[in-house]
Amino acid sequence: MVNFISIDDGRAVGQEVHDPHPHRNQLANPSNPCESIPFSLTPTSPLQSTSVPPSSRSPRLNWSEQIDTGSSIYSHVLLSISKDSTMANTIRLYLTCIRNTLEAAMCLQNFPCQEVERHNKPEVELNTSPELIMNPVLICRNEAEKCLIETSINSIRISMKVKQADELENILAKKFLRFLSMRAEAFQVLRRKPVQGYDISFLITNYHCEEMHKHKLIDFIVQFMEDIDKEISELKLSVNTRGRLVATEFLKQFI
Amino acid sequence: MAAVAVHQFAECITCHAWSPDQSMVAFCPNNSEVHIYKLFGEKWEKMHVLSKHDQIVCGIDWSLKSNKLVTVSHDRNSYVWSQEGTEWVPTLVILRLNRAALCVQWSPKENKFAVGSGAKSICICYYEQENNWWVSKLIRKKHESSVTNVAWHPDNILLATTSTDGKCRVFSTYIKGVDSKESESSSSDLKFGEQIAQLDLSVTWAFGVRWSPSGSILAYAGHNSMIHFIDDVKSNPSAQSIPLRDLPLRDLLFLSDRVVVGVGFDCNPMIFTADDTGLWSFTKFLDQRKAAPSSSRGSQLSEAFGKLYGTSKQVPSNDTVEPSKPRGGAHENCITCIVPLWKRGNTTLCRFSTSGLDGKVVIWELDIPK
Numbered sequence: 001m002v003n004f005i006s007i008d009d010g011r012a013v014g015q016e017v018h019d020p021h022p023h024r025n026q027l028a029n030p031s032n033p034c035e036s037i038p039f040s041l042t043p044t045s046p047l048q049s050t051s052v053p054p055s056s057r058s059p060r061l062n063w064s065e066q067i068d069t070g071s072s073i074y075s076h077v078l079l080s081i082s083k084d085s086t087m088a089n090t091i092r093l094y095l096t097c098i099r100n101t102l103e104a105a106m107c108l109q110n111f112p113c114q115e116v117e118r119h120n121k122p123e124v125e126l127n128t129s130p131e132l133i134m135n136p137v138l139i140c141r142n143e144a145e146k147c148l149i150e151t152s153i154n155s156i157r158i159s160m161k162v163k164q165a166d167e168l169e170n171i172l173a174k175k176f177l178r179f180l181s182m183r184a185e186a187f188q189v190l191r192r193k194p195v196q197g198y199d200i201s202f203l204i205t206n207y208h209c210e211e212m213h214k215h216k217l218i219d220f221i222v223q224f225m226e227d228i229d230k231e232i233s234e235l236k237l238s239v240n241t242r243g244r245l246v247a248t249e250f251l252k253q254f255i
Numbered sequence: 256m257a258a259v260a261v262h263q264f265a266e267c268i269t270c271h272a273w274s275p276d277q278s279m280v281a282f283c284p285n286n287s288e289v290h291i292y293k294l295f296g297e298k299w300e301k302m303h304v305l306s307k308h309d310q311i312v313c314g315i316d317w318s319l320k321s322n323k324l325v326t327v328s329h330d331r332n333s334y335v336w337s338q339e340g341t342e343w344v345p346t347l348v349i350l351r352l353n354r355a356a357l358c359v360q361w362s363p364k365e366n367k368f369a370v371g372s373g374a375k376s377i378c379i380c381y382y383e384q385e386n387n388w389w390v391s392k393l394i395r396k397k398h399e400s401s402v403t404n405v406a407w408h409p410d411n412i413l414l415a416t417t418s419t420d421g422k423c424r425v426f427s428t429y430i431k432g433v434d435s436k437e438s439e440s441s442s443s444d445l446k447f448g449e450q451i452a453q454l455d456l457s458v459t460w461a462f463g464v465r466w467s468p469s470g471s472i473l474a475y476a477g478h479n480s481m482i483h484f485i486d487d488v489k490s491n492p493s494a495q496s497i498p499l500r501d502l503p504l505r506d507l508l509f510l511s512d513r514v515v516v517g518v519g520f521d522c523n524p525m526i527f528t529a530d531d532t533g534l535w536s537f538t539k540f541l542d543q544r545k546a547a548p549s550s551s552r553g554s555q556l557s558e559a560f561g562k563l564y565g566t567s568k569q570v571p572s573n574d575t576v577e578p579s580k581p582r583g584g585a586h587e588n589c590i591t592c593i594v595p596l597w598k599r600g601n602t603t604l605c606r607f608s609t610s611g612l613d614g615k616v617v618i619w620e621l622d623i624p625k
């Protein structure tokens with residue numbers, strides 16, 4: 001059984017993150033639902049657990065079918081594109097949803113390791129104490145683009161899969177993101193290797209939240225997501241332009 | 256009803272405590288030292304630096320009557336500091352912990368203190384006169400995860416703890432020779448380490464447990480943005496859970512039996528009051544915020560951002576995701592610690608101080624009716 005959240009109120013997503021139980025009772029003070037949100041899976045009221053057939057693309061969903069309170073029950077949010085709204089509209093909703101989830105999820109504090117004395121490790125990476133890790137939240141824009149947010153008491157891991165429409169975009173995305181990941185030291189919050197099944201991952205710990213402002217960190221992540229798409233489109237455009245120029249020059253000799 | 260004073264001491268403050276006369280403040284600037292500052296007129300000056308710990312000092316408590324400072328750290332150690340002349344002399348406390356200590360609090364009579372730890376146990380330490388050192392008794396195997404906060408009941412015997420397994424437990428910490436036997440409590444309760452109650456109200460981690468001044472109400476915060484109030488824990492517990500609008504709380508303080516202040520990730524203290532029937536509700540935020548910028552300014556911002564990143568504006572400007580605005584207010588980052596400031600002769604508490612990850616200590620004053 002998969003939990004479904006509808007995003008009338010960004011805080012709805014936030015509260016889901018903190019609750020390991022699959023059945024939530026009342027929402028606190030839902031205010032100002034956004035008007036004309038073009039998504040819903042069922043026409044009934046939100047926060048009902050609907051049985052959605054598990055997606056074949058994410059094998060972990062099958063594992064989470066066994067309802068084990070405390071660990072990973074995926075909250076699957078799908079944005080369906082209505083006929084009225086434009087394509088550009090959904091990216092705003094997607095990013096707003098991610099921003100609101102991050103605002104709720106990025107409540108980190110210094111927490112010494114329970115397993116090893118005198119050590120302080122990011123619990124989301126350590127993964128040994130299930131009570132310290134929250135439910136992961138998966139926010140999907142469509143089948144190709146999604147964002148996985150895993151939180152724990154002292155760290156949060158954000159993994160993204162960027163849109164890759166064709167082979168060329170695939171190669172460009174892989175090379176570009178690998179270039180960034182190798183320079184993860186400079187970014188501080190970037191993870192050197194993306195999580196399995198995703199293109200790039202961020203690891204934010206309580207130390208980052210102490211040094212930097214939380215809202216600035218969230219701004220950075222959301223801006224990064226926006227920029228990645230633009231960068232890859234630009235790269236693709238320049239590759240195609242260059243290819244065309246080279247081909248024109250080469251074939252001129254045969255005219 | 257606002258922030259009386261704001262002091263920026265460091266980049267980031269883990270915890271703080273005030274001296275009995277409130278002229279000195281001891282805090283940990285997110286490293287292994289404890290800095291003590293004294294107020295000279297208008298300026299704060301660093302008086303002492305206590306550096307005995309190896310890792311970050313996560314708990315400081317200053318006893319009001321005996322003027323002793325107790326510090327606990329992630330390096331599993333604890334020291335009791337007493338002021339001799341101008342120097343602070345540390346006394347090692349044998350905690351017998353094998354994981355980090357997370358919190359500490361002096362008991363109301365200041366003959367004992369409790370330490371919560373990542374070893375899923377609590378240490379109750381008391382002073383042994385014959386050997387001239389502090390000895391600890393452990394309450395083991397009762398918690399399933401790290402103990403995040405401890406709170407003493409005014410009777411000096413009951414101790415409430417919160418843990419990352421989401422439960423709040425109340426224990427008896429009666430120690431023969433240290434505590435005098437009260438005639439009213441039953442003998443079964445007096446066993447050391449006896450669990451009086453276990454509260455399962457929170458599904459996520461619990462923080463910030465406190466008893467009301469009379470000892471009849473227990474309150475703690477859950478990480479799912481809820482605050483729980485339990486009346487009459489020992490005999491007939493009745494609970495109320497209030498969901499919060501925004502982010503979760505980290506610490507609580509009872510100003511009276513009817514008023515509670517909660518602080519947390521919102522960077523703004525929240526007031527909760529109980530009405531005559533005992534029903535708790537959220538009253539208000541303490542900090543007056545600057546007004547949010549109007550939507551027209553917001554769209555200008557987004558246009559500027561669009562030009563900065565070279566996008567061709569096909570979408571209308573009010574559709575752009577706006578960057579988050581800074582909140583304004585006294586604290587800029589999460590508030591982690593709230594400490595009462597008792598006024599001499601006053602029975603109701605109306606002053607308290609908060610410290611947070613932004614390195615500020617802010618003193619608040621509130622006038623409570625009645």
